[in-house]
Amino acid sequence: MDVDLIKVVNRLQETFTTIGGHSVDLPQCVVVGSQSSGKSSVLETIVGRDFLPRGNGIVTRRPLVLQLIHLSPGTDCEQTEEYGEFLHLDRRFFDFDSIRSEVESETYRVAGQNKGISKQPIHLKIYSPNVINLTLVDLPGLTKIPVGDQPSDIERQIRSLVTDYISKPNCIIMAVSPANVDLANSDSLKLARAVDPQGRRTIGVLTKLDLMDNGTNALDILTGRVYPLKLGFIGVVNRSQQDINSNVPLGEARRAEEEFFHSHLAYRNIAHRCGTKYLAKTLNHVLMNHIRERLPDMKARLNTLMGQAHQELLSFGDATFMGDQHRGTLILKLMTQFARDFVASIDGTAFDISTKELCGGARVYYIFQDVFGHALNSVNPTQNLTVQDIRTAIRNSTGPRPSLFVPEAAFELLVKPQIRLFEPPSLRCVELVYEELMKICHNCSGKELQRFPRLQALLIEVVSDLLRERLGPTSEYVKSLIDIQAAYINTSHPAFVxxxxxxxxxxxxxxxxxxxxxxxxxxxxxxxxxxxxxxxxxxxxxxxxxxxxxxxxxxxxxxxxxxxxxxxxxxxxxxxxxxxxxxxxxxxFLNYFFxxxxxxxxxxxxxxxxxxxxxSAPEPKPNLxxxxxxxxxxxxxxxxxxxxxxxxxxxxxxxxxxxEREALEVNLIRQLITSYFSIVRQSIQDLVPKAVMHLLVNFSRETIQNRLVINLYKESLFEHLLHEDEALTRERKRIQTLLDAYKEGFNALSDIGFPPSRS
Structure with missing residues (x-):
């Protein structure tokens, strides 16, 4: 049952990595150590094969997720042969030298050639009858000084990468430290203590015990008297560089390791708790116990993720469109919802009302009251009329004939162009409301409608055409309001009188x-x-x-x-x-008037x-x-x-x-123009918003539903309109796959039994 437990976790880890479910924190062992501390040698000894790149400087520049899968001998003649598989390749590698080459080429492909590192992991599964089920993550070695063409901040990059892995609660930290270096200088133990101060999920591994000075040993460290860890320290002896260069088999290296511990005076009493074989078994046992301990939390996490994935999947809608015979119903539903959102935005009853800026009907009101009102009030009724203009208008209005009074034609001549000053702000008011309605139209796209980009585009196009059709009549009517005011100057208006x-x-x-x-x-x-x-x-x-x-x-x-x-x-x-x-x-006239x-x-x-x-008497006419x-x-x-x-x-x-007389006349005309201008301004400020609301806003909101149905509700267009966005389709499939994986993992973890704990 324990074997099944690790297999389930490995399968879940592979599935989640493939479909992007990185939010699931699965138990795994992470190998941490400084450069040249012997990490790669420990992993190769556990596997029993040479398969990792070697060299000077940083060799491991991407996390290597290594899944060891035990093959029971005799079950299948093909499965008894050792081989490896990469998650990014659909093939088996029976030659472990090819595995090493693939690790190097994949590292170069992502991390480049300049000794930089990458957080994107490489996933490798090794099937062998000589391994036990185990999951290990090999990380880049810790360094302090950039060498060669390494990035200047290489130390910070590596520490950040290592910290991201070992800070997860479900991670077992395998801190590798060389025995021939003072333990107080161990970078791996220092990082482990930062995230696991009580040492509950840290295993210490001492390498290079055979390279310690004569007369010294690491017995106090291995027995926990120097640096106590709950999972303890395990000593191992790896192949020397000369053995590696001489291609000494790993099987022979394991036997030499066992002989070293059994024959060493300081270690022979604890030889049964030292060596790579014991390390692998301990890691397997610790990982299974850790999985069992974290099982309730993982199930709760998977249950939460299933709920989130299900809700996200519902937001994308059903891929079956409720059947082909119901496509018309779906289109009509989406049209109705679009029109309802448009009207709700104008009325201010939308569900997702913004709290950051004015929008919809509130924006239209703001245009009427603040923007348009301020524009009208800023128009000076006589700013563009000079004294010479007024005096010339008075003279020209009389022509060659004398006049008893200040001519009314001069007043009309001067006030009509001033009334025309209302036309630009009034037409701009119509344009601003039109632009706001267009913005509302583009914002009425819910998640369900986003599934069908063609339908969404056509809905917006139909409403845009409707608004453009109403823009012309509305502008013409508003312009006619100005023309009406200029057509007849009503000097008998009570306010003007x-x-x-x-x-x-x-x-x-x-x-x-x-x-x-x-x-x-x-x-x-x-x-x-x-x-x-x-x-x-x-x-x-x-x-x-x-x-x-x-x-x-x-x-x-x-x-x-x-x-x-x-x-x-x-x-x-x-x-x-x-x-x-x-x-x-x-x-x-002035004497009469005054x-x-x-x-x-x-x-x-x-x-x-x-x-x-x-x-006086008329003068006799001369003979012409x-x-x-x-x-x-x-x-x-x-x-x-x-x-x-x-x-x-x-x-x-x-x-x-x-x-003196002309000054009085000019002043009189200017004041009369200002008075009449104010009367017209009040009328324009009242009538233009009413005209815009009636001819543009209300007409659009009342006819949008009918216009959409007339233009788009056609059976010949159903298939075209319900074409889904390809990116959205892929995303829905990914979420569906992720949901299935969550369900599978949850069921698998629920079916795992809990055997009696071992003493």
Whole structure:
């Protein structure tokens, strides 16, 4: 039964290594020792054959897992012959020199040629009637100084590798130390004590007892009086280098070893507890007892691993797809789950909600409230409007005709481009929500759906097409909201009417004295003009350069106002220049708007001055034909080049010099634009999110299920859609194999009997 115990562990170790079950810590003996301590010789003596590489420096550069399997003689003529097998090769090696060559070539293949080491083990099984069932792991020899082309950190690498093996609780440590070196300098015992301070799973092996100085011996060490170990020390004598070079058979070396212990005065009393044969039996006995002792823990560990493998296997789904006749059911189930995950992400009811960042519906809300709202609030309603722009818009909106009021066309002309400033952030809001929905779509892939990459890709493609289809109409509708706001400037909006009244009140309160002075000046001017109408009429004709019979006269230079408008001199009794044209007309409106005089004079094109309550007699019209003849007769008077000095191509100064009236007008227009802009911004901030939710988000979440079924639920596509990923298939097979191995190992360990303990 003990033989079966080690065979079971060896079989489990081979299986787990093959399928990658390295998480199972199986009992095994690990050989630890410094370089040239005799580790390889001890292993070869136990096996009874030369099969390990030899040489100077580091020879063992990869862990060698050596499984010794006893062949009972007479059972099978083929099995009585010794041979070896490597786990990475499917062949038998009957020549042990070939085994040595294969170990060297496999070491070079993985660890390279530069004397470096590798943690990837080599697995070798030796079948022989001359061995007992045993598992040994030969590790690289401990070293301190890199030699030749060895890596500079070779000591650290080897110690790390050795520590990884001997720190496992199920490991039996075989610490090899040469007897001709002080035991206090043994690196193997030092490492063993670090992981096994009480020495419960450490066996000390003393080599080179025959090389100790005359008069000295290791009896105190072998009897446990110097360094106590629960499993004790065992002394062995290996072949010398001369014996190795002379190819002395290992059988003869074993007999020489027995003769040495029986004939040595210090060791002959303990000769029965020394030698390689006793070491092999002790290791076999210790390993079996250790397996038996650790059996409950191994079964518990295998039971846990079986549960984990089973759960992992369930996550990959059933390979049979519930039968071919149920493929449609499976596809419909996966579609429904995909659509459900999409809707749940938007609604915030998903199972795996992230705690690291906003996603899904919360992200959409963040876009509406924070990103879009901040973008709208950051738009300055008059940032791109200069004073010159506003003044030019007011002038251009009047054209050649005078106006009683500040033209409403100027306000519309200025406010419409400002409303267009809402279009870029509104369209960007639509794009951000679209991108978030696309991200949600790509994140709705559960583990079960990952089994079928083609189905997953098509599901994402269908939903992506749906979202792209809705992006265009949503963007167009949002753009139309801006167009609607710019199409009609509703100056009768209650909020705008209230703001206009407040603006007028503020401006009127700020300019009371200036308005009163202007009213007095205009009243005096109206009185003077009504008393001198006939005289002005004659003066006007003379200043126009036309006589009573229609003869043309030469032009006199005309005066310019601050705005650049052409003005004529007033009557002799007038001390201030009279403004005509648009500026004068706007003054009339401002006085009317701000509570000024209603009888402000308006200068008409023929030069007469009128007011709301005063109007002079009309001037007789000249004979146009006679005037035309007279004008054509005076070529000097109509020389256009002579007018260049009085006309400007663009009456715009580099530095804007506003009159007092123009400053009031510009300030008024700017405040009115700001007020109306704020009203439109509130509407846009409210309507755009509603439009996006209705046309894009809600439409997508409500139609995703139908769109998936219409496009993908077709029997001709079932086989194509349910094609599994090859890597996932291999992984499921590996987990299934691992689960089977766990079950086999658990059953095998459960069937192992517990014979009565030996005294």
């Amino acid at each position: 209230q703001d206009s009244a407040n603006i007028a009140t503020r401006v009127r309160n700020a300019q009371p004295s200036k308005v009163a002075e202007h009213v007095k000046r205009e009243a005096a001017l109206d009185s003077d003009l009504s008393g001198a109408a006939s005289e002005d009429l004659a003066d006007e004709r003379n200043k126009k350069g036309v006589t009573a019979n229609g003869t043309a006269r030469s032009y006199a230079p005309k005066h310019r106002t601050t705005e650049g408008a052409v003005c004529r001199p007033r009557a002799e009794h007038t001390t201030q220049p009279e403004e005509i044209g648009p500026a004068g007309q706007r003054e009339s 509570g000024g005089s209603a009888s402000m004079p308006i200068h008409e094109p023929n030069g007469s001055a009128t007011g709301f309550g005063v109007r 034909m006679a005037g035309r003849v007279g004008l054509e007769g005076s070529s000097a008077a109509f020389d256009m080049k002579s007018l260049d000095q009085y006309l400007e191509a663009d009456p715009v100064d580099d530095e804007v010099q506003l009159s």
